[in-house]
Amino acid sequence: MTDVKPVLRLEGIVKTFPGVRALDGLSFDVLPGEVHALMGENGAGKSTSMKVLGGIYQPDEGAIIMGDEQVVMNGPLEAKAKGIVFIHQELSLAEELSVAENIYLGELPRKSFGRVDWALLYERTDAILKKLKVGFNARTRVGDLSIANQQMVEIARALTVDAKAVIFDEPTASLTDAEKVVLFDVIADLQAEGVGIIYISHRMEEIFKITDRITVLRDGQYVGTVETKNTDEERVTQMMIGRKLDLSRNVSHHELGNVALEVRGLSCGKLYSDVSFEVRRGEVLGFYGLVGAGRTEIAETLFGLREPSAGQILLDGEEVRISSPADAIARGISLVPEDRKGQGLVLGMNCRDNMTLPQVDDLKAGPFMAEGAEVAIFDQYRDKLDIRTPGWKQRVGNLSGGNQQKIVIGKWLSMHPNVLIVDEPTRGIDVGSKSEIHKLLRGLAAQGYAVIVISSEMPEVLHVSDRIVAMYSGRVMRTFTSEEVTEDNLIQAISGLTDDRAA
Amino acid sequence: MSDVSQREGAKREGKMSSLSRQQIGTVLAKQGILIAFVIFIVAFTIANPKFLSPDNLLSVVRSSAIIGVMALGVTFVVISGNLDLSVGSMMSFSTIVVLDLHDKIGPLLAIPTMFAMTLCLGAVIGFLVGYLKLNSLIVTLGMLSAIHGLTLTYSGGKNMDIADKEGTWFGFFGQGDILGIPVPILLFIALAAGLGMTLSRTPFGRKVYAVGGNGTAATFSGIPRARTVFYCYLISAACVATAGLIQASRSLGSQNTVGQGLELEVLAAVILGGASLLGGSGTIFKTVIGVLILGFIQNGLLLMGLQFYAQFVVTWIIIILAVWLDIAAKRGKLWSSFA
Ligand SMILES: Nc1ncnc2c1ncn2[C@@H]1O[C@H](COP(=O)(O)OP(=O)(O)OP(=O)(O)O)[C@@H](O)[C@H]1O
Ligand SMILES: [Mg+2]
Numbered sequence: 001m002t003d004v005k006p007v008l009r010l011e012g013i014v015k016t017f018p019g020v021r022a023l024d025g026l027s028f029d030v031l032p033g034e035v036h037a038l039m040g041e042n043g044a045g046k047s048t049s050m051k052v053l054g055g056i057y058q059p060d061e062g063a064i065i066m067g068d069e070q071v072v073m074n075g076p077l078e079a080k081a082k083g084i085v086f087i088h089q090e091l092s093l094a095e096e097l098s099v100a101e102n103i104y105l106g107e108l109p110r111k112s113f114g115r116v117d118w119a120l121l122y123e124r125t126d127a128i129l130k131k132l133k134v135g136f137n138a139r140t141r142v143g144d145l146s147i148a149n150q151q152m153v154e155i156a157r158a159l160t161v162d163a164k165a166v167i168f169d170e171p172t173a174s175l176t177d178a179e180k181v182v183l184f185d186v187i188a189d190l191q192a193e194g195v196g197i198i199y200i201s202h203r204m205e206e207i208f209k210i211t212d213r214i215t216v217l218r219d220g221q222y223v224g225t226v227e228t229k230n231t232d233e234e235r236v237t238q239m240m241i242g243r244k245l246d247l248s249r250n251v252s253h254h255e256l257g258n259v260a261l262e263v264r265g266l267s268c269g270k271l272y273s274d275v276s277f278e279v280r281r282g283e284v285l286g287f288y289g290l291v292g293a294g295r296t297e298i299a300e301t302l303f304g305l306r307e308p309s310a311g312q313i314l315l316d317g318e319e320v321r322i323s324s325p326a327d328a329i330a331r332g333i334s335l336v337p338e339d340r341k342g343q344g345l346v347l348g349m350n351c352r353d354n355m356t357l358p359q360v361d362d363l364k365a366g367p368f369m370a371e372g373a374e375v376a377i378f379d380q381y382r383d384k385l386d387i388r389t390p391g392w393k394q395r396v397g398n399l400s401g402g403n404q405q406k407i408v409i410g411k412w413l414s415m416h417p418n419v420l421i422v423d424e425p426t427r428g429i430d431v432g433s434k435s436e437i438h439k440l441l442r443g444l445a446a447q448g449y450a451v452i453v454i455s456s457e458m459p460e461v462l463h464v465s466d467r468i469v470a471m472y473s474g475r476v477m478r479t480f481t482s483e484e485v486t487e488d489n490l491i492q493a494i495s496g497l498t499d500d501r502a503a
Numbered sequence: 504m505s506d507v508s509q510r511e512g513a514k515r516e517g518k519m520s521s522l523s524r525q526q527i528g529t530v531l532a533k534q535g536i537l538i539a540f541v542i543f544i545v546a547f548t549i550a551n552p553k554f555l556s557p558d559n560l561l562s563v564v565r566s567s568a569i570i571g572v573m574a575l576g577v578t579f580v581v582i583s584g585n586l587d588l589s590v591g592s593m594m595s596f597s598t599i600v601v602l603d604l605h606d607k608i609g610p611l612l613a614i615p616t617m618f619a620m621t622l623c624l625g626a627v628i629g630f631l632v633g634y635l636k637l638n639s640l641i642v643t644l645g646m647l648s649a650i651h652g653l654t655l656t657y658s659g660g661k662n663m664d665i666a667d668k669e670g671t672w673f674g675f676f677g678q679g680d681i682l683g684i685p686v687p688i689l690l691f692i693a694l695a696a697g698l699g700m701t702l703s704r705t706p707f708g709r710k711v712y713a714v715g716g717n718g719t720a721a722t723f724s725g726i727p728r729a730r731t732v733f734y735c736y737l738i739s740a741a742c743v744a745t746a747g748l749i750q751a752s753r754s755l756g757s758q759n760t761v762g763q764g765l766e767l768e769v770l771a772a773v774i775l776g777g778a779s780l781l782g783g784s785g786t787i788f789k790t791v792i793g794v795l796i797l798g799f800i801q802n803g804l805l806l807m808g809l810q811f812y813a814q815f816v817v818t819w820i821i822i823i824l825a826v827w828l829d830i831a832a833k834r835g836k837l838w839s840s841f842a
Contacts, residue, residue, distance in 0.1 A: 303723075305722075305723075324725070324727075325722060325723060325724070325725040326725040326726075326727060328725070329725040335723070337723050342717075342719055342720070343719050343720055343723045344720060344723065345717065345720055346712070346713050346716035346717040346720050346721070346783065347716070347717065348712075348716045348717075348783045348784060349712060349713065349716055349783075353709060353712075353713075357709070357713055357720075357721075357724040357726070358724040358725050358726075360706040360709045360710065360726075361706050363706075364706065367705055368700070368704040368705055369704055369705065369706060369709065371704075411724075
C-alpha cells in the first residue's frame with residue numbers, strides 16, 4: 001500500500017468556532033480507488049472536516065495536500081475545480097429550479113452571448129440521471145421531488161466533473177434500500193475509475209459493506225485508522241464511544257394499560273386507505289414500510305395536519321376530530337417530524353427556544369416567558385439525550401446534524417405526551433445515541449406512554465417495537481407481534497406480497 | 504530540508520493572505536453600518552460644529568419620533584417574514600381623520616375613534632396576508648394606494664385644519680413636554696420599551712420569531728401562524744395611529760399627503776437596524792439604533808446644506824447600503840464571485 005500516492009491528505013487541521021474546538025489536529029489521507037469511512041459521534045467533527053476540504057470553511061491551522069502540492073480552497077467552486085466534490089448532509093438545493101439547473105448550478109453550459117445552452121444541459125443531465133436509474137428527468141422541478149429523490153440530485157452533481165475525490169456526508173440517511181443499491185453501484189464505478197471516496201455514515205452495515213478503511217474521530221481529534229477487513233463493528237464502536245452496545249431484538253414487554261389511541265378505517269384520499277390499528281399505554285407500535293407507503297401521512301393526520309376523508313380516530317375510547325397541530329398538542333399528542341430542517345427546527349433560533357416552542361404559552365411568569373424554567377427544561381433534555389452544544393444560546397443551525405435531531409426529540413419529549421409519534425427518530429444519529437434513544441423510547445412505554453415509531457430501518461423497528469404494522473402502498477398488510485415477526489416475513493409484507501400467511 | 508521549509512513558508516503565506524482578506528471582509532460587512540455612521544458623524548462635526556450640540560441632538564430625536572414609532576410596529580411585521588409598505592399612507596389617513604373628528608366630536612372621542620378606524624385597516628391587511636396567505640408586498644402596496652384614495656375621499660381632497668387652535672389641549676401630544684422632555688420622545692421611548700419587552704420576553708414575541716424564521720416548523724409546533732401575522736399587522740397599525748396622533752397634534756392642521764414616502768424611511772430604519780427581510784431576525788433595540796442613525800445622517804446632510812428633497816435620494820442610497828452589507832455579512836465577503 002505504501003507505494004500508492006494518496007489523492008488527498010489532511011495534515012493537522014484545526015478549526016475552532018466560538019466556544020467549540022470542532023477540529024483539533026486532524027490528519028488522514030485518502031488513496032485513489034478506495035472508499036474511506038469517516039466515523040464518530042454526533043458533533044465529532046466529521047462534517048466540519050469535510051467543509052474544510054470543500055472550501056466552505058478555512059482551517060485555522062494545518063494543510064490540505066493534493067498530489068505533491070499544498071492547496072488552499074477559497075470557496076466551494078474552487079474546490080470543485082480542483083476535483084473535490086462534496087455531497088452534503090443537509091440538502092442544499094434550489095427548490096424552484098429544475099433538476100438540471102441544480103446539478104449544473106454556477107456552471108451552466110453556455111452558447112454565444114452568455115445564453116444558456118438548454119438542449120445540451122438537458123442532454124447531459126439525462127445521461128447522468130440514466131446512470132442513476134431514477135424515475136424523474138432533467139426538467140423536473142426539484143421542489144416536487146421526494147427527499148430521497150432530492151438526495152439523488154445531490155449525488156448526480158458528483159458525476160458532472162472529473163472528480164479526484166468525492167465526499168458523501170450521510171448520503172443514505174433518507175434513501176430506500178433500492179436507492180441505496182444504486183448509490184453503491186455509483187460508488188463502485190467511481191472507485192474503479194480511481195477516484196478517492198470519503199464516506200460518512202452512522203450505519204455500520206453500510207460501512208462494512210463498501211468501505212476499505214475506517215478513520216475514527218472523537219471530539220475533533222483523530223483516534224485512529226483501521227482496515228475494514230481486519231476489524232468488526234464492536235471494535236469500531238469501542239473506538240468511537242469507548243463502550244459496547246446492545247443491538248438485540250426486543251423481547252421484553254411492559255404491562256399494557258388501556259387503549260390510548262385507536263384508528264378505525266382511516267382513509268385520506270389516495271395517500272392511504274382503510275387503516276385500522278390501536279396502541280395501548282405501555283406499548284411501542286412500530287410502522288415499517290418503504291418510503292411512500294403512507295406512514296408519514298398517517299402521522300400527519302393524527303397530528304391535525306391533514307384531514308381524513310373517512311374513518312374514525314379515538315383517544316382513550318372517545319371519538320375526536322383533530323383539527324390542527326395546536327389541537328393535537330392540547331390532546332396530548334406529540335409528533336417528531338421526519339424532516340428536521342424543514343419541519344422540526346427554526347434554525348436561526350437558539351437551542352432553548354427551539355426546544356420549548358410548543359409550550360411557550362404554558363411557560364409564563366406573569367406576562368413574560370419564564371426563562372429560568374425554560375433553561376431548566378433544556379438542561380434536563382441536554383443531559384438525558386447527551387446533546388453536544390456549548391450552551392443554550394447556540395443557534396441550532398450551528399449544531400451538528402445529529403445534535404439537531406436530538407433537539408427535536410427533546411422538544412417533543414418535554415411535552416410529556418400521552419401518545420408520542422416519532423417519524424424516523426434516529427436519522428443521522430450516531431450508534432451510541434441511537435441505542436440511548438431506543439432505550440428512552442422503551443422506557444417511556446414502561447412509564448405508561450403510548451409510542452408509535454415510524455422507521456425505514458428494519459433493525460430499529462425490530463429493536464424497539466412490541467408490535468409491528470407492515471404497510472405497503474397506503475394499506476396495512478399485516479400486524480405482527482414481536483414473537484411472530486421475522487426479517488423475511490416482514491420484508492414480504494412490505495413488498496406487497498400477500499401470500500405470506502399461506503407460506 | 505529546503506523542501507520542508509519551502510512548504511512551511513507556502514503554508515503560512517497561503518493562510519495569511521486568505522485569512523486576513525477574509526477577516527477584513529467579514530469585519531467590514533458586519534460592522535459596516537456602524538463604521539459608516541462614525542465616519543458620517545466625524546465628517547458632519549468637522550463641517551458644522553453645531554451638529555453635536557445638545558439642541559441639535561434633541562431636535563434630531565424629536566423629528567425622528569414619528570418615523571421611529573412606525574418603525575417599531577414594522578419591526579414586528581418584518582420579523583414575522585412580511586413587509587408593510589402601507590404605513591405612510593395609513594399615517595396620512597390617521598392624521599386627517601383625527602383632525603376632522605376633533606372639531607366634530609371633540610378630542611376625547613376623536614382619538615379613540617381614529618385608533619379604532621386605523622386598527623380596522625390593519626385588520627384588513629392582517630386578514631389578507633395572515634389568513635388568506637396573500638403576498639404581503641402586493642397587499643400592502645395595494646393598500647398604500649387604496650388608503651390614499653380613502654383619505655382623499657374622506658377629506659374631499661381638502662387640507663384639514665383645527666378651527667380653534669388656541670382653545671384646545673390637543674397640541675399636547677406633539678408640542679407638549681413633561682419635565683422638559685418633549686412628549687413625542689416620551690411616547691417613542693414608552694412604546695419602544697413596551698414593544699421591546701413584548702417582542703423579546705413574551706410568548707407572543709417568541710411566536711413572531713418562529714413564524715418568520717420557519718413557518719412550517721412553527722405550524723408543526725402548534726403555533727397559529729395566521730393569527731400571529733394578523734396581530735403583527737394590528738401592532739403596526741396601532742403604531743401608525745400613534746404616529747398620526749403626534750403628527751396631527753404637532754401641526755394642528757395637515758395636508759392629505761403628510762405620510763407620503765415615509766414607508767421607505769421606516770423600512771430603511773428597520774433594515775439599518777439589522778432586521779433581515781427574510782424574517783426571523785431583528786430586535787426593537789436595533790430598530791431604535793437604525794432610526795437614530797437615519798435621523799442623524801439626514802440631519803447632518805441638511806446642516807451641510809443639502810437640499811431637503813435630495814434626502815429622498817440619500818434615503819434610497821442608505822437602504823441599498825444596508826441591504827448590501829446585510830447580504831455581505833451573511834456571505835462573509837463584500838464581493839460575490841458569481842457573475
Ligand atoms: N458554524 C458553526 N458555528 C459554531 N459551531 C459549529 C459550527 N459548525 C459546527 N459547529 C460545531 O462543531 C462541532 C462539530 O460539528 P460537525 O457538524 O462537524 O459534527 P459531525 O461529526 O458531522 O456530527 P453529526 O454526526 O451529528 O453530523 C459540533 O460541536 C458543532 O456544534
Ligand atoms: Mg455531520
